[in-house]
Amino acid sequence: MMPRGWIFGLEGQEALVEALAPATGFERGRAELGGFTDGERMVRLGEELAGLPVVLVGATSPPVDSRVLTLAFMADAARRAGAVRIVAVVPYFGYARGERLAHPGAPIPCRVVADLLQGSGITDLVTLDLHSPAIAGFFTVPVVEASALGLLASRFAGASARRTVVVSPDAGGIKRASHVASLLGVPLGVALKQRLAPDSPRVLQLFGDIEGKEALVVDDMVTTGGTIQQVTAQLRQHGASAIDVAAVHPVMAGEAEGLLRSLGIRRFVVSDSIPFTPTPWPGFEVVSSAPVLAEALARCLGPTR
The missing domain is CATH 3.40.50.2020 (Rossmann fold)
Structure with a gap:
């Protein structure tokens, strides 16, 4: 047939x-x-x-x-x-x-x-x-x-408005992070970023109520890990009690995986939009986009x- x-x-x-x-x-x-x-x-x-x-x-x-x-x-x-x-x-x-x-x-x-x-x-x-x-x-x-944002958000379904804040790593990602914050029913924070070179971001300022909160950073892609590194540092300076990351596309260029493992991120959830075989680490999870x-x-x- x-x-x-x-x-x-x-x-x-x-x-x-x-x-x-x-x-x-x-x-x-x-x-x-x-x-x-x-x-x-x-x-x-x-x-x-x-x-x-x-x-x-x-x-x-x-x-x-x-x-x-x-x-x-x-x-x-x-x-x-x-x-x-x-x-x-x-x-x-x-x-x-x-x-x-x-x-x-x-x-x-x-x-x-x-x-x-x-x-x-x-x-x-x-x-x-x-x-x-x-x-x-x-x-x-x-x-x-x-x-895949809904799929990623579902992995953090236990979030509460009292203890969780969703953070966009830059102004361009506000709509994306706002959607996840709405799905979870939690507030939104925003980091302002300046890109000095194609893969060299610099986070300048962080807005939102971060003190004592569990921060969930939402981005569309993770390439070198530089943005996540800068944002996690700012979040800790502002008193975040824990940091999670959700990203759709795990590009993971160069030494990104090793860098991200070293940042003390509690949970790191990505989709399988890019075929790659990560070295498993505690809290790392790949969600099917199928x-x-x-x-x-x-x-x-x-x-x-």
């Missing part, structure tokens, strides 16, 4: 593909992904795709350039094989912080990636907690954005299910 469609994944996305397949009714497809000795990428989709919809699952996380190109090559291969619809499920969207012109003579990296992906044949994008609303505007194809991505994918596919 002919399948309804096919679902493929980038390297490291096997568990997410397995979890999303029931939401589509599609069959898991075979894909040969690799590289040549000169560093160029190679893709071969091993199924008959003509006349069928296809789902491609892949976070464009480190190594970002390689994964972006692989996803684009998969989309182009599916288009050339006759797929009638190509839906990309990209839990973490690489180059997300390059959504604006940083200075004269610079590119807008996020726009370039968007143009590459949709130019390769992608007809729909499903993603998770974009860094900026501007990113969706770079696409001319439909974009469905799911959110439920919200599956719901978003089902909405995206609509009547083709």
Whole structure:
């Protein structure tokens, strides 16, 4: 019997593909992904795709350039094989912080990636907690954005307004942190941050009632850990009794994992939007984003299910 469609994944996305397949009714497809000795990428989709919809699952996380190109090559291969619809499920969207012109003579990296992906044949994008609303505007194809914030908030369901405060690490994250604070029914605090260099943040001031409270820092991504380090230091200076962190995208670049382990954070909860294998430490938890991505994918596919 002919399948309804096919679902493929980038390297490291096997568990997410397995979890999303029931939401589509599609069959898991075979894909040969690799590289040549000169560093160029190679893709071969091993199924008959003509006349069928296809789902491609892949976070464009480190190594970002390689994964972006692989996803684009998969989309182009599916288009050339006759797929009638190509839906990309990209839990973490690489180059997300390059959504604006940083200075004269610079590119807008996020726009370039968007143009590459949709130019390769992608007809729909499903993603998770974009860094900026501007990113969706770079696409001319439909974009469905799911959110893992509710899943992360549920891991702190015992929070109380008397002893807990949710903290945004910067002004740009206020809406995100405010949503979590609302879900938990607790107050909100905000840190003001100045970024002296791309990966060198400096927290200047902290607003909110912190003294004697358990602080829950909510962010969309953790890259070097520098922001979390600065915010935790400020929170302790302001008398926080304990510090927890919830972040959607665990980029964990360089020595970030070791740094974060050293900060005395009580609980550190992230989603699985990025495939990585952390060294377990007390209080560290990875929450599956599959439920919200599956719901978003089902909405995206609509009547083709």
